[in-house]
Amino acid sequence: MSEPPVRRQVRAAFDKAAGSYDAAATVQREVCRHLDALARRRPCATPHRILDAGCGTGFGLPFLRGRFPASEVLALDFAPAMLQRLPPGLALALGGDMEHLPLANASVDAVWSSLALQWCHPGRALAEATRVLRPGGQAWLATLGPATLWELREAFAGLDDAEHVLGFHDLTAWTADATQVGLAIIATEQFATPATAPNLRELLRDIKAIGAHNVGSGRRRAPLGKAAWQILEARYETHRRADGWLPATYDVILLHLEKPL
């Protein structure tokens, strides 16, 4: 099957970002900690096999290995350069798409996915997670809500006709989609956390370094002119915090789901 253009663009952006990802992914580390805490709130039997879907460079693996040292972990990503950076010995690397998982029905006991689902079609990715989970299996998922990077969205408004920030599904839509594919909702959580940088250039550089840039509309956009950039900077300055940092909000949604027996 040929890859849709936007998907190809997202995959290429993550492939290119693999080398810079770890240094810039502060929020991503924090989200893994929160997802692990949510997952631990409800004890479960040791899974035989766990899938880390959209594993990136493997931030989730120490949490999964820490909790389930005896389980087999499959680390799946569609960006080969991300898979090449997985820490050795923690998981089996698997190239593949979360919307078309290269796994048999009911072949995993748990699915972990942190900050990858927002790049997927929600219904298709959840349906695939459900298909590969065995009945009784758990899904621990972190994704981003609509308030993500709202400061950037507002600052760019009217400056050009490109879409600079992805459209994000809200919590209600995620739980509706999960229910639709037959998953039970065990727990949900939503919180806002900021990435920070001393100035807008560095804030944007960090977003680019984690691969999350320039993929909103699927179109290539021209660089902003000098006048537009000055307007953008001036607008963003209104968000400078008392401690001197410029924030970019991540609206984090956590879902603990279960495939009923």
Ligand SMILES: C[S@@+](CC[C@H](N)C(=O)[O-])C[C@H]1O[C@@H](n2cnc3c(N)ncnc32)[C@H](O)[C@@H]1O
């Ligand atoms: C923001 S990174 C998160 C990586 C890791 N889970 C973490 O917590 O740091 C998102 C990852 O999802 C992967 N990804 C996005 N869409 C995907 C898809 N449809 N199939 C497989 N991987 C995907 C990207 O290549 C990237 O490595």
